[in-house]
Amino acid sequence: MVGNRIVSAPTLSPRSLRHRRRCRSFEFRPSLPPTTYSLRPTPRRLRPPAGSPVSPELIAMAAVELKNQLNAHIASMFAAGFLDKQFQELQMLQDDGSSPGFVSEVVGLFIDDAEKITGLIAGLLDQPVVDFDKVDALVHQLKGSSASVGAQRVKLSCEQFHSYYEAKNRDGCVMALALLRNEFYDSRSKFQTMFQLEQQIEACS
């Protein structure tokens, strides 16, 4: 602003801009023919203008890389005991093409179920008198559900729980529940990473 008047800055023509750039960042490179001069690149990363299409080749390369990451992630889940062969049964049911998204849907059901069940067990163990039959029924339910999706560590934690509620040992059950929850949270985190990678792969297609 100048005084009370708003004064717009003088517009620079493209020709004058190019001249300014040449004067500011000129560099002679002997490797090039003498009549060719290159400009030192500006510090800013050059990006394509917004909305410009990314090449299909780049997208395909990204998809391949993401698939490799997904396969490596799933392999590590098997190696670390998070998954067992039942998960491969689920993948077979999905891979025949008739049920895309089947694995993510059933694992999502399992995660919701497990969250609800562990909460209910915690509530039961918090009561003055613990109903161990109900605890038994809930742990049994979680064991069945984790076995059906191949969530091996959660299933094994449920099996370890058994001896404590059989013995009507509240403190033992509290400890077993803490271990079960840890295994469930770790498994849930691994599944979430798996599905994030799948979504990114889907976005590339």
Next chain:
Amino acid sequence: MVSNAHGSPVKALLVEDIAVCTFVLSAMLRRFNCEIGVANNGKEAVDFFLDGKKFDIVLCDKDMPIMSGPEAVEKIRALGETDVMIVGVSADDNAMEAFMNAGADVFVHKPMKLETLGTMIQEVINKKNAMI
């Protein structure tokens, strides 16, 4: 490969209270083009038969609210349903004896494998075809 030479789908009843297990077993049965009925406990399964519904195969969990699997199997057989193949399914190691004493034909440890189910479905189909 499961084949059904005469085209009619196998009618399967799934008796299971755990939603995840129902979801997975239903998907497996659909893979074999079965018509699927679902009961959430033993009593609902018996009610299906009392209503006159017919099934070729029943997949039955053991521990369920209201009525257990073995109890339901016993009642279904008592209704004169001797042709239906009844499969007891459980993660419980002690479940086999309870199911077989109740009148089940087969016991399978949970989780059921696709290949195992396929073999049983084919057996049902062969039996149906032989009766025609």
